[in-house]
Amino acid sequence: MKKALSLILCAVLLLSLAAPAAAADGGCDCGFSPIIYVGPLGCTPIVRDAGAENEQTLWKIDTQFLLSNLKDVLPALTKALLTRNADLLGDAIAAFANASFGDLALDADGNSKANVTTPELSVPAGDRHGPDSDYYFNYDFRLDPFEHADRLHAFIAQVKALTGHDSVKLKCSSMGGVVLSAYLEKYGHDGIDVIICRCCPLWGTAVAGEAFCGKVELNATALTRYGEDAIPYLETGFADDFIEGALYALLDTLKGAGLIDALCALGDRILRDAGDRVFQQALIPIFGTLPGIWSFVPADYFEEAVRFMRLPAEGGLHDKVFAYRTAMANIADNLKAAKADGVKLCLICGYNVQRTPLVTLWQSTSDGTVDTKYASLGATCGNVKEPLDDAYLSAMADRTYLSPDQMIDAATCALPDCTWFVRDWLHCNANAGIDALFDLVMTSDEVSVRSFEAFPQFLAADEDADTVDPVTGAPDAFASLKDRPSFLNFIRFLFSIIKKAALAVFSRA
Numbered sequence: 001m002k003k004a005l006s007l008i009l010c011a012v013l014l015l016s017l018a019a020p021a022a023a024a025d026g027g028c029d030c031g032f033s034p035i036i037y038v039g040p041l042g043c044t045p046i047v048r049d050a051g052a053e054n055e056q057t058l059w060k061i062d063t064q065f066l067l068s069n070l071k072d073v074l075p076a077l078t079k080a081l082l083t084r085n086a087d088l089l090g091d092a093i094a095a096f097a098n099a100s101f102g103d104l105a106l107d108a109d110g111n112s113k114a115n116v117t118t119p120e121l122s123v124p125a126g127d128r129h130g131p132d133s134d135y136y137f138n139y140d141f142r143l144d145p146f147e148h149a150d151r152l153h154a155f156i157a158q159v160k161a162l163t164g165h166d167s168v169k170l171k172c173s174s175m176g177g178v179v180l181s182a183y184l185e186k187y188g189h190d191g192i193d194v195i196i197c198r199c200c201p202l203w204g205t206a207v208a209g210e211a212f213c214g215k216v217e218l219n220a221t222a223l224t225r226y227g228e229d230a231i232p233y234l235e236t237g238f239a240d241d242f243i244e245g246a247l248y249a250l251l252d253t254l255k256g257a258g259l260i261d262a263l264c265a266l267g268d269r270i271l272r273d274a275g276d277r278v279f280q281q282a283l284i285p286i287f288g289t290l291p292g293i294w295s296f297v298p299a300d301y302f303e304e305a306v307r308f309m310r311l312p313a314e315g316g317l318h319d320k321v322f323a324y325r326t327a328m329a330n331i332a333d334n335l336k337a338a339k340a341d342g343v344k345l346c347l348i349c350g351y352n353v354q355r356t357p358l359v360t361l362w363q364s365t366s367d368g369t370v371d372t373k374y375a376s377l378g379a380t381c382g383n384v385k386e387p388l389d390d391a392y393l394s395a396m397a398d399r400t401y402l403s404p405d406q407m408i409d410a411a412t413c414a415l416p417d418c419t420w421f422v423r424d425w426l427h428c429n430a431n432a433g434i435d436a437l438f439d440l441v442m443t444s445d446e447v448s449v450r451s452f453e454a455f456p457q458f459l460a461a462d463e464d465a466d467t468v469d470p471v472t473g474a475p476d477a478f479a480s481l482k483d484r485p486s487f488l489n490f491i492r493f494l495f496s497i498i499k500k501a502a503l504a505v506f507s508r509a
């Protein structure tokens, strides 16, 4: 009896030991490897003096904190405005920026101050996985992307062990693509079966490039369109459609009356006069020390940015900023290598949304934040709201990858067969139609822009309906009104007619 009992005990012991080993060796047979969602900038709070009585969240931006800092500089600000003293104004804005963001700055080695931390960094827990469940990977956006890559490497191993799968899917949003770039450069694509890049600044974004070169300019047309493009995304609640339509009419009327131009001219003068002091006293000493923000600077701007932002010629910060340049330069090849080894890829980016009205390159088509040409790894694009120019179009031999609205030629992309474009899609905005495409990408054997009938290469986002539809031609205010008879679409149509009529009258005069 005793012998039998010990035999049973031994068997139980062996089985219990064998269980985790089996799990680690592809033990789950559900057929769906776990998703790891690599979040965007600001995916986790950055806190000063965490746990102490004077604890202060520095990011995500704490409005209360900003207002109290503003209150402190209000006397100086008022004096500067009353005396029209640009130097005083610059000093006041710089003082405000330093009080609000100064503690985010990293030291000469690119490390955070000891009392500024990210207390909510994610650690994988539980074994729940499947199409509707993901493991969230967050990070301190300020730091060296390779530090995140190291953490992601360990994170992936933990997720595999927890779920009993030997591969994972990476779904990256916005800055998540920077983490991915560093990861692929250092660790390759082993153990990854799907990569999704959603609005990722893989080759940077012009806003960062221009800001880091001190090229700041307010443009009235860009500002008006920026406001108009944002209107459908407003949550105004009561009388939503009416308020949206009225706002559109107001913005367009103000622009027509020259008021927005006047405002921009004033803003531009202030930027010119006070801007230098703000750059020297605040922007350079704070944001110039963040390798995470440096990772957004496109290659074309980098050399000038190094000079303008006074990046040290050596040391830890210098090395971290320069190390990422290799990851950015190689991302296209690293993705191609992954594809060649059977990794399913989906790069998806927005276009035709007016970008930040603060940069000289305001005509570069984008999702409002990331330029389409940089997120798509090399698409040739017309200016925002415009088709490619006639010379380009007539010289095209092959139109396979030309969008039906003639705004984008994807043939010049690094991965034209795995790159989707969504017209009027605001940066990283949730859209059920795009999520449905992701589901197909994650569950299909074949993934390309020709794989799914409902999701060809060029799609248009319908914010109200929460869908995407294939692009069939140029944007048309009348067709939009017919498809979706809302007040906002009526106002858009009305103003498009007024503009056409005004243009006809002026061109005749």
Ligand SMILES: [Zn+2]
Residues within 6 Å of the ligand: 028, 029, 030, 031, 032, 033, 129, 163, 165
């Ligand atoms: Zn499973």
